[in-house]
Amino acid sequence: MSCWETIQAYAFRSIGFGERLLPRSDFTICEHFTLIGSGMIWNVYFGVIALVSGFFLATLLAVGKMSARAIYRKPAQWFIFIFRGSPLFIQFFFAYFLFLNLKRTNDFFDPFTAAWLGALIVLFLNTAAYSGEIFYGALRSIPKGDVEAADAYGLSGWSRFRRVIWPTMLRLAWPAYTNEAIFLFHATALVFFSSFPAWQQRGDALYYANYFADKTFNPFVPYPILAFYFILCSLAIIGVFGLVNRRLNRHLPASTRQKMKLRMNLIR
Amino acid sequence: MKSILLSTVAVAMTATFAMADGHSVVRMGTEGAYAPYNFINDAGEIDGFEREVGDELCLRAELTCEWVKNDWDSIIPNLVSGNYDTIIAGMSITAERDEVIDFTQDYYPPTASAYVAASEDADLEGGVVAAQTATIQAGYIAESGATLVEFATPEETIAAVRNGEADAVFADRDFLVPMVEESGGDLLFVGEPVPLGGGVGMGLRESDAELRGKFDAAITSMKEDGTLNELLIKWFGDEVITY
Amino acid sequence: MFSYCADPDTLDTVRWFSCYLTTGVHMSFYASFIKVLALLAVTGPVALGVGFLGAMAARSSFLPVSLLGKSYIAIVRGVPDIAFFLFFVIALDQMFEYVRHRAICPDWTQPVRQGSEFLVCAQAKLPLGNAAEWVHETYGFLLAVITFAIVFGAFAANVLFGGMRAVPRAQLETAEAYGMSRRQTFWRVLVPQMWVYALPGLSNLWMVLIKATPLLFLLGIEDIVYWARELGGTKTSRFSAYPHGDWRMWYFLGLLVFYLMMTRVSEILLERLMQRLTHGQATTGGEQQRKEVAA
Numbered sequence: 022m023s024c025w026e027t028i029q030a031y032a033f034r035s036i037g038f039g040e041r042l043l044p045r046s047d048f049t050i051c052e053h054f055t056l057i058g059s060g061m062i063w064n065v066y067f068g069v070i071a072l073v074s075g076f077f078l079a080t081l082l083a084v085g086k087m088s089a090r091a092i093y094r095k096p097a098q099w100f101i102f103i104f105r106g107s108p109l110f111i112q113f114f115f116a117y118f119l120f121l122n123l124k125r126t127n128d129f130f131d132p133f134t135a136a137w138l139g140a141l142i143v144l145f146l147n148t149a150a151y152s153g154e155i156f157y158g159a160l161r162s163i164p165k166g167d168v169e170a171a172d173a174y175g176l177s178g179w180s181r182f183r184r185v186i187w188p189t190m191l192r193l194a195w196p197a198y199t200n201e202a203i204f205l206f207h208a209t210a211l212v213f214f215s216s217f218p219a220w221q222q223r224g225d226a227l228y229y230a231n232y233f234a235d236k237t238f239n240p241f242v243p244y245p246i247l248a249f250y251f252i253l254c255s256l257a258i259i260g261v262f263g264l265v266n267r268r269l270n271r272h273l274p275a276s277t278r279q280k281m282k283l284r285m286n287l288i289r
Numbered sequence: 290m291k292s293i294l295l296s297t298v299a300v301a302m303t304a305t306f307a308m309a310d311g312h313s314v315v316r317m318g319t320e321g322a323y324a325p326y327n328f329i330n331d332a333g334e335i336d337g338f339e340r341e342v343g344d345e346l347c348l349r350a351e352l353t354c355e356w357v358k359n360d361w362d363s364i365i366p367n368l369v370s371g372n373y374d375t376i377i378a379g380m381s382i383t384a385e386r387d388e389v390i391d392f393t394q395d396y397y398p399p400t401a402s403a404y405v406a407a408s409e410d411a412d413l414e415g416g417v418v419a420a421q422t423a424t425i426q427a428g429y430i431a432e433s434g435a436t437l438v439e440f441a442t443p444e445e446t447i448a449a450v451r452n453g454e455a456d457a458v459f460a461d462r463d464f465l466v467p468m469v470e471e472s473g474g475d476l477l478f479v480g481e482p483v484p485l486g487g488g489v490g491m492g493l494r495e496s497d498a499e500l501r502g503k504f505d506a507a508i509t510s511m512k513e514d515g516t517l518n519e520l521l522i523k524w525f526g527d528e529v530i531t532y
Numbered sequence: 533m534f535s536y537c538a539d540p541d542t543l544d545t546v547r548w549f550s551c552y553l554t555t556g557v558h559m560s561f562y563a564s565f566i567k568v569l570a571l572l573a574v575t576g577p578v579a580l581g582v583g584f585l586g587a588m589a590a591r592s593s594f595l596p597v598s599l600l601g602k603s604y605i606a607i608v609r610g611v612p613d614i615a616f617f618l619f620f621v622i623a624l625d626q627m628f629e630y631v632r633h634r635a636i637c638p639d640w641t642q643p644v645r646q647g648s649e650f651l652v653c654a655q656a657k658l659p660l661g662n663a664a665e666w667v668h669e670t671y672g673f674l675l676a677v678i679t680f681a682i683v684f685g686a687f688a689a690n691v692l693f694g695g696m697r698a699v700p701r702a703q704l705e706t707a708e709a710y711g712m713s714r715r716q717t718f719w720r721v722l723v724p725q726m727w728v729y730a731l732p733g734l735s736n737l738w739m740v741l742i743k744a745t746p747l748l749f750l751l752g753i754e755d756i757v758y759w760a761r762e763l764g765g766t767k768t769s770r771f772s773a774y775p776h777g778d779w780r781m782w783y784f785l786g787l788l789v790f791y792l793m794m795t796r797v798s799e800i801l802l803e804r805l806m807q808r809l810t811h812g813q814a815t816t817g818g819e820q821q822r823k824e825v826a827a
Contacts, residue, residue, distance in 0.1 A: 042431060046385075106795035108743040111787050114757070118764075118781035121452050134454055210614050214750075218449070220417075220438050222431065227614065231362075235423055238366050238389060240619035314663075322762065324771045329762065331772055332556030355665055363752065369649045370622055371629075371657060372668075444765040448778055451766075471768040471775075494649055 024051035035059040035223050043222055048237055056233075057246050060226035061254070066137075067209040067225075068254075071144035072202055075152055078145070082153030083190070084182075087160050097153070104150030109143070109208055113215035116143045136217035144212075148205045152194075155201060159194035160186070192269040199262040203255050210251075226250055314353045315500065316373035317343050321358045322442050323464060325524045326379035326489075329358075338524035339377050342396055345516065349507040362423060362441060365390060368492060374500065375493055379461065381425050381486030391495045393504045395488025396517060398530045402426050404480040405465045406457035407450055413480045416456035419446040425486050426459045450476065459483075463525050540773045552774045561759040565790070568745050568756055571677065575741065578681040580734070583688025590693050601689070608686030614747070620679045621751050625658065632656040676751045680744070687737050695730030696722060728809045728817075735802045742794050746787075760787055 030040035032055055044052050085097030104112070120133040133139045163186060171177075171185040191198075210227040213219050219228055230243035237243075319327045321335050330336040335356045347354035357373045368376050368390060382392045402425075404413055418435040420427040421443050430437040438455050440446045447468055449455040458465070462482055469476045493501045511517040518531040536543065537551035552558070589601025608616070630644060633652035640653050654660075659667045699722055707721040748755040764780030810817040 045428075102795075103792065107788050107791040108746045110746040110749075110757070111784060111791060114760075115781065115784040115788055118778075118784055121448075121454075121778070122781055124452060131453075134452075207614070214614075218419075218438050218440055218445075218454070221436050222439065231618075234619075235362065235366075238369060240366075240622065244619050316668075324768075328771055329557060331774065333560045334556070336771075357665070357668070358754065360752065366622070367752070370626065371650060371652075372625075442761070442765075448766065451778070467768055467770050471770065494651075496649060496651055 024049070024055075027051050028055050031055045032059055033062070035062050035225070035229070037221065037223055043232065045236070048233060050242070053233055053243055053246050056229040057226045057243065058250060060224055060229040061250050063136075063212070063223075063225035064206065064209040065254070067141060067144055067212060068202075068206040070141060071148050071209075072205055075145050075148035075205075078149035079152035079156055080187070082149060083156035083160055086153065086157045101150045101154050101157075104147050105154060109147055110211055110215055112143050112147060113140065113211060113217065116140075117216040134217075135220070136212055140212040140217050144205065144209065147208070148201065151201050151204070152198060155194050155197045156190055158197075159190045162193055163189050188269070195262070195266050195269055199259065199266070202258050202262060206254060206258060207251060210247075314355055315347065315375060316355050316357050317347075318357050318359050318364060318368060318373035318376050319343075319378040320361050320364065322361075322444060323379050325467065326464065327377075338397075338520060339379065341520055341524075342511070342517065343377050345511060345520075346396075346504055346507040349510055350503040352503065360441070361421065365492070369494060371494075374497065375491050375504070377491050379464070379489055380492055381461075382488055382490045383425055383486055385428075386492070389495075390492045391497070391501055392490035392492055393501055394508055395490045396508050396511070397489035397521070398532065399484065399486065399488040400530065401462045401482030402429070402459060402485045403462040403465055403478055403482045404457045404459050405447075405450065405469060405476050406479045407453070407476060409477065409479060411456040411479050413457055417454070419449040419455035419458045420460065421446055424460075426461075429483065429485060430459055447476075463529065466526070548774075552776075555774065557759075557763060560754070561756070561763055564754060564756045564759050567673070567753070568748070571673070571680070571745060571748065572742065575677050575680045575684065576738065578677060579684035579688050579741070582681050582685025583690075583692050586685060586689030587692035587696060590689065591696060605686050605689050605693070608683055609690065614750075616683055617679060617747050617750050620682075621675050624675055624678060626650055629656055629658050632658065672751075672753055676748055676753055679751065680741070684737065684741055684744075687740075688734065691730050691733035691737060692726065694733065695726040698729035699725045725813065728806075728813045728815060731802075731806055731809055735798075735806075738798060738802070739795060742791065742798065756787055756790075760784055 027049070028051075031044075031052065033039050034043070034056060036059075043056070082097045082101060085093045086101065088094045088097075117134065117139060120130055120139050123130040124134060133142070167185055167189055168181075171181045176184060210225060213224045213228040214231075222232075224232075226247050230247040233243040234240040319335060319339060321327055321329045323337075325338050327335060327337040327339045335358065340356070343354065343356070359367050359373070361378070364376055364378060364380075365386070367373065376390070379397075380386070380392075382395060386392075404411070404418070406413075412435075414434050416435055417438055418430045418433075419438050419440060420430050422439040422441055427437060427439055438449065440449060443460060443464060446455070446458045446460060450458045457479060465478070469478060491504055493504075508517070512532045521529050521531050534547075534551060534554070536547060537554075540548060540551055543551065586601050586604055589597050590605060592598045592601065629650075629652045633640065633644065633656035636656045637653035642651065644651055659671045703721055703725060704717055707717040712720065746755070746757050749757040760783035761780060764778065764783035766778050767775050769775040806817075807821075810821055812818060812822075
């Protein structure tokens with residue numbers, strides 16, 4: 022099979038299109054690149070959806086944790102503590118078994134044991150907790166003057182939050198939030214490695230890298246390829262978030278703008 | 290007590306001298322999650338058919354053996370990189386594996402794999418079938434029409450059928466028999482058994498021909514005097530195929 | 533464990549559980565918690581040491597050393613660590629054995645790599661083929677510690693490097709004005725002061741380290757995740773005196789609580805440490821403490 026044919030056969034293998042059987046012998050570098058790259062579709066899917074949906078919950082959590090009323094503050098604090106205080110790996114395991122038990126009681130939970138939904142929920146809650154803490158930190162460091170200025174303009178309540186506090190919070194939180202995005206993205210590699218089963222050999226990049234390492238008994242080819250894809254995607258995240266950062270900071274004089282830095286992170 | 294200890298040391302020392310260049314201790318790698326072949330008992334020790342066969346083989350081959358647990362996923366890579374010397378983990382002899390490692394003759398006859406499902410009308414052709422990752426059964430399902438769903442341990446494949454994740458599980462028939470018996474009617478055999486693989490043998494590194502010879506001889510002697518058959522019946526019941 | 537455990541089928545719930553939770557397998561399960569704690573206790577200081585060396589190297593005025601330090605930090609931080617964990621241990625093991633092989637068996641003629649096999653002479657094996665099982669387990673554990681220390685060392689190095697740079701220049705200049713040598717300035721002024729700047733970063737790293745311990749599972753060590761999976765799985769009465777259904781959810785709930793407790797305790801201890809370190813420092817925190825005492 023030429024490399025082009027391999028790409029045609031396997032580029033979308035991870036979502037069920039193309040050749041049904043995975044390559045079984047005489048593995049080529051091209052097959053490595055194509056299949057592991059195909060697996061990245063899942064990583065991107067998990068990363069993007071969890072991040073976007075998590076963003077809204079994170080804002081709520083941050084505001085909740087800032088609240089003076091215990092009825093809002095306590096749940097937010099506990100939520101953040103539970104998801105930040107335990108390993109994501111264990112959360113995946115626990116959630117999977119929890120969903121299995123729930124499934125027995127109610128048909129509604131049927132799709133929850135599949136990775137596309139179950140793992141997504143865990144990632145969503147997890148990133149919401151981490152981003153919530155970041156946003157909370159940013160809320161606490163909003164300059165007093167900004168809020169006073171908003172008061173002076175007669176802004177209050179929702180419009181003060183939307184026009185002054187929220188944009189400032191985002192601006193302050195953005196570098197840390199970029200890190201969180203990279204963090205989350207790396208964490209998506211754990212999905213099929215914890216408990217969620219791979220259906221029809223459709224898995225993420227690590228699943229295929231592991232498949233190759235298993236078959237060729239040589240970990241030194243697939244894992245570096247995996248690392249290559251991850252670094253590529255991390256750079257893409259930095260690029261996109263950098264653009265947003267520029268927009269968030271566009272009103273500031275050049276010297277006080279925050280610079281974005283590439284900061285790789287550990288799995289949590 | 291002391292004299293026992295001393296004689297053990299003496300035996301160990303002679304053994305060391307006798308095989309100064311070879312294996313003074315043979316490390317036996319197993320999974321510990323595949324009853325009745327091998328599993329961990331309540332006391333936390335490796336137990337099962339292969340434990341008894343392995344101990345007997347070591348006795349006959351005059352080897353000092355030690356048992357090591359390893360995940361199924363990485364059981365072959367860890368053998369070839371030398372973390373233990375044999376694999377004795379219900380591993381079927383296949384051509385694919387034989388390219389990488391060597392096998393002794395089989396100590397468990399070629400057997401059938403079977404489907405187990407929660408209901409009689411499970412769809413084996415187009416439904417969802419669970420199998421353990423990197424087994425011959427997983428390979429077979431991947432090529433059949435059914436949807437393969439893979440799990441890291443055999444235990445999880447059964448759990449998948451119980452909770453409806455999969456329509457059926459495809460595994461060694463003898464692994465499934467106690468599961469079906471214990472389930473109290475929840476699980477049952479469906480479809481026809483499929484003969485797969487060339488029996489179960491011990492896996493060794495290709496460079497370890499000498500050790501392989503010893504185990505081969507020991508297996509032959511166990512087959513000849515009927516001890517292997519006794520163990521087979523003890524662990525797998527009267528219906529098992531014997532030598 | 534208890535005398536009444538001989539026939540578990542006849543016991544009432546409380547006694548059944550008291551027997552069930554004290555079986556040999558459960559003892560291995562509890563021992564694996566100690567393994568995790570030991571890993572943390574050993575890896576924490578080792579990673580900090582590696583990080584300190586890394587930061588010192590990166591700060592060195594001798595260019596090759598500084599480049600070495602900086603590239604170590606950059607490379608390890610640049611690669612997703614899960615990739616590290618997955619193949620680093622085998623690579624490390626093979627590297628050690630290869631070095632020993634070259635040193636101990638110089639007249640070995642066969643190639644070390646034969647197809648997929650990695651073959652060194654018997655004397656070079658690590659640990660030796662006839663070593664006891666606990667030696668093998670300790671060796672595996674040590675490899676895990678080294679892997680963790682190298683990965684976390686790079687992150688610690690980065691934090692410490694930042695901490696060293698955060699110490700106000702005036703402090704160092706004052707030290708020089710007092711006639712201290714470079715070495716004296718480093719050890720007597722810079723190092724004692726950098727901790728307060730590095731501590732928030734290091735605390736964070738410690739929390740990440742705690743949460744990274746389940747990855748031991750990937751390194752082939754029988755850790756709490758392995759045992760929770762094994763013990764929680766359905767047990768049939770043929771192979772166990774304590775048959776039960778699928779209890780994995782409860783075992784993992786236990787692990788979740790264990791980690792939450794670890795985090796909470798660490799948070800409290802680190803907060804206290806921060807209080808101690810801030811004492812007498814030229815930071816807002818230190819200033820606040822001074823005022824509180826004065827008031």
